[in-house]
Amino acid sequence: MLKAEFESRAGKLREKAEEESDPEQASQLYRRSGSLYRKAAEKTENDEKASALNQLAEQLDREAEKALNRSDHPGQGRSLSYFSSPPDVDFSDVGGMEELKARLRDRVITQLQDTGFREDLGVSPTNGVLLYGPPGTGKTMVSKALAGEIGFHWAEVDTADLVSKYVGESAEQVQDLFREAVRVQPCVIFLDEIDALASPRGSGVKTDSEQQRVNQFLQSLDRIQGDDVLVIAATNLIEEVDSAFRRTGRFDVEIRVGLPDVDARRKILKVHLSGREHRVSGNEIQRLAERTDGFSGSDLEAVVEHAAQEAHIDSIEDDLLQPITYEHLSSAASQLASQDGGDAG
Ligand SMILES: Nc1ncnc2c1ncn2[C@@H]1O[C@H](COP(=O)(O)OP(=O)(O)O)[C@@H](O)[C@H]1O
Ligand SMILES: [Mg+2]
Incomplete structure (x- = not known):
């Protein structure tokens, strides 16, 4: 993202923070705004301007503290269970993989930005990316770096863990993940080992409960369309990923991550x-x-x-x-x- 975009996003978050009545929420918005001003400072070549931006960031950190203390009912604020602040890694921490980074820039990062042209062109932001390739090739790392690059909150979720929660009464917990995503946006949800969602292993026939899990999951994905929530799913076993899942169009960017040259x-x-x-x-x-x-x-x-x-x-x-x-x-x-x-x- 360009410096000006970080700055303008930071400004908007600050305005939102000032209007927010929930102390916990306001505090988070201040923090996010501060972290974006810091990013803008990093991208600034003019030292004076950079130091002004950093000072602004510090001021917003203080506002974030103050907002929390303003809370009349400490402990009642909603805390985050799935998400953490924007990661402190970015694309410069990812060695090589230039083509992958370029595709993520063009297909994802750029399309998420408010450029002023987006609406006229009818571009809707990408909500889903599927990364596949052998283990250890940096799928998790590049996703986290992407979140850091654009200052989005980050949640790393194991898919097997998530689907096990659909069983019985705990489906509610999965809804919580997506609800929290909408609340903390902009954010990235990283779903590791998406093949665990419903595997066509063996007979290739899905049980009813597996089918139900897939459907529930897809409904959750529908809920975040149009929000600044990016879901990145990763798998080492692309052939095990349910084809219905791939056909939904929810993951419109598919990228193979290969071994490094x-x-x-x-x-x-x-x-x-x-x-x-x-x-x-x-x-x-x-x-x-x-x-x-x-x-x-x-x-x-x-x-x-x-x-x-x-x-x-x-x-x-x-x-x-x-x-x-x-x-x-x-x-x-x-x-x-x-x-x-x-x-x-
Ligand atoms: N392109 C890369 N540049 C730097 N380190 C990398 C790269 N790819 C992988 N690594 C290292 O390997 C570790 C495991 O990578 P990871 O992202 O978990 O792989 P995957 O998710 O594809 O299994 C990372 O924590 C990182 O230290
Ligand atoms: Mg991984």
């Missing part, structure tokens, strides 16, 4: 090495990226983590900080490849 692997390694003491050159990172074909983002994270632990052991032995070296990384990669039956080596 060499360039993405290099960037992912860089992301995970940053902030750690290391003596690994750009050429060495490139070399490691080249020999880790088939590694996922989470495998590469594990390589760096393991290398850091080895450097830690060396440091203790020498009683002197030993930075991470190419050798540490290389042996960690070999170990991981042999464990997983991978093909790096």
Whole structure:
């Protein structure tokens, strides 16, 4: 999002906060407004302007505190059970995956923005995205980064957990999730392992209760159409995702998230090495990226983590900080490849 958009969204939230009578709600609105002003400050090149925006953000944090204290009945305010504040990660924390990020920018982020053209063009914001691909490829991470990027609240929900609540009287709890979403919007609901919703496994025949769960779930999704609530569903098993679910049109953006190519692997390694003491050159990172074909983002994270632990052991032995070296990384990669039956080596 552009700086001006963060600022204008922040301004609107602040106005809403000032009109809000529920202290808990008002406090949240102030906080969200503050966090968007902070984002605007980050995007501002003019130092003076950035510092003014940051001051404004601090003032709004104080307003958020004050609003809570204004509450006559502390404890009666509605607290959040599913959502947390906008994540403090954004696309810059996601290594590589440029095409994926570009598609999310064009198909989702841009279409959610009030650009002044949207209505004339009849563009309705995207409410549903389906991400699929092997585990550890960053589906959760990129979704969270998207929420952080645009300053949306974030809820991460395990689908199996959610559907188990449809059984018996607790369907109410699922409604709560969607109700809370409407209340805290703008927000992202991340539904992990959506294949657990209703699996056509085995006979391919769904039981009545499975069918009922799917229907109830789809009704909940209907409730958020037109709101600033983005549902991102993820799965490692796209072929197990109920076709009726895919046909609803509720998930109009489907994106395959694949294993990282060499360039993405290099960037992912860089992301995970940053902030750690290391003596690994750009050429060495490139070399490691080249020999880790088939590694996922989470495998590469594990390589760096393991290398850091080895450097830690060396440091203790020498009683002197030993930075991470190419050798540490290389042996960690070999170990991981042999464990997983991978093909790096
Ligand atoms: N593109 C990436 N850049 C940086 N780290 C990544 C990337 N992809 C995956 N990771 C690392 O792997 C971990 C697991 O990824 P995750 O998003 O949970 O994968 P998935 O949801 O696809 O199973 C993340 O917490 C992150 O540390
Ligand atoms: Mg995940």
